[in-house]
Amino acid sequence: MKLEFGIPVWLLCGILGAWIATTKGRGGCFWFLTCAVLGPIGLVFAAVVSKRTQKD
Template sequence: MDLKLGIPVWLLCGILGAWIATTKGRGGCFWFLLCAVLGPIGVIVAAVISRNEPRS
């Protein structure tokens, strides 16, 4: 894959994964880095994690 296309795609995966994770109550910075490194696999992982429910 050409770097001109590859880098924006991986960054987009990071942003999308961070957004998904923060809507589920998870830390956005960690998930951005994880999804930016793992790419589409990271986005899938962020999508299937459960919500972070507050403990009573």
């Protein structure tokens, strides 16, 4: 895989993972880094993580 294609794809995975996680009430920074490192596998993790519920 060429670097010109690979880096934007991994960064896009990080951005999408952070967006998915923040909509579920999770920390965006952590999920950006996780998904940027793991790529598509990180996106799967971000998608299957449960929503954070607030306790009264």
